[in-house]
Amino acid sequence: MIGKLIVFEGVEGGGKTTQIKLLRNWLLEKWRSGKLFSKSPDLEVVITREPGGTKVGKTLRELLLNADVSGEQIQERAELLLYAADRAQHIDTLINPSLERGAIVLCDRFIDSTIAYQGYGRGLDLPLIQQLNHIATGGLKSHLTFWLDIDVEIGLTRAKNRGKIDRMEQADIQFHQRVKKGYQELAKNNPLIVRIDANLTIEKVQQQIQEMIVQKFQQWE
Numbered sequence: 621m622i623g624k625l626i627v628f629e630g631v632e633g634g635g636k637t638t639q640i641k642l643l644r645n646w647l648l649e650k651w652r653s654g655k656l657f658s659k660s661p662d663l664e665v666v667i668t669r670e671p672g673g674t675k676v677g678k679t680l681r682e683l684l685l686n687a688d689v690s691g692e693q694i695q696e697r698a699e700l701l702l703y704a705a706d707r708a709q710h711i712d713t714l715i716n717p718s719l720e721r722g723a724i725v726l727c728d729r730f731i732d733s734t735i736a737y738q739g740y741g742r743g744l745d746l747p748l749i750q751q752l753n754h755i756a757t758g759g760l761k762s763h764l765t766f767w768l769d770i771d772v773e774i775g776l777t778r779a780k781n782r783g784k785i786d787r788m789e790q791a792d793i794q795f796h797q798r799v800k801k802g803y804q805e806l807a808k809n810n811p812l813i814v815r816i817d818a819n820l821t822i823e824k825v826q827q828q829i830q831e832m833i834v835q836k837f838q839q840w841e
């Protein structure tokens with residue numbers, strides 16, 4: 621089986637980070653016990669995220685999410701371009717080399733975040749964003765995207781309870797509702813986006829993800 625890019629998307633506090641870690645452990649355990657990927661001699665699972673999956677990306681992430689770093693408001697088009705720059709660097713230096721080695725890459729956010737946040741959330745031109753995404757990715761698409769669909773208020777409460785809130789989380793509730801609408805529209809038009817009910821317990825969310833992974837890996841193998 622060649623490398624696979626599996627992306628996790630959704631509004632804040634949907635549990636992406638939590639679910640990615642659980643999935644990695646489960647994948648490795650299944651592989652060790654020979655219950656999945658029977659034909660693979662070894663299994664590498666890479667966890668990464670956008671923004672901030674590379675050294676350059678970490679600096680961009682600070683700029684994007686921590687308003688105190690630059691001391692001035694990042695403008696919407698500049699924000700869009702910074703996310704694209706983070707992605708281009710990420711793909712060239714981390715994602716593509718990992719896929720070429722045959723790894724499974726579990727990525728916290730990818731191109732759909734730009735469509736949902738900068739497109740639906742900020743109201744920037746969707747065709748322009750699609751074009752920019754294409755430039756940043758060089759045409760790379762995810763093999764599977766889990767959309768962790770959660771009630772916006774529940775997600776924000778979870779994110780706030782976790783600690784310090786960042787620049788995006790401070791945006792008003794209508795902004796986050798528009799972002800959610802963006803994900804709904806994306807999922808309608810792309811069969812590779814799988815909706816997961818993220819309002820449930822951590823265990824139940826993980827169970828839905830694992831069931832889908834089993835189906836997909838049977839197809840891929």
Ligand code: Z5A
Pocket residue numbers: 631632633634635636637638639669670671685703728729730731733734735737738778779781782786787788789818819820821822823825
């Ligand atoms: N952004 C953008 O605008 N454009 C782009 O192109 C890209 C990104 C790529 C990245 O922030 C920000 O960048 C993001 C969009 C923007 N906006 N914001 N903010 P980030 O990476 O720091 O944050 P995030 O991606 O939104 O993730 P998050 O807030 O850290 O949430 P999460 O990873 O989905 O959830 P979590 O950390 O796993 O869980 C949050 C808390 O809830 C934690 O305490 C868990 O223990 C708890 N939790 C998780 N699952 C459950 C369940 N099922 N029940 C109860 N409690 C739970």
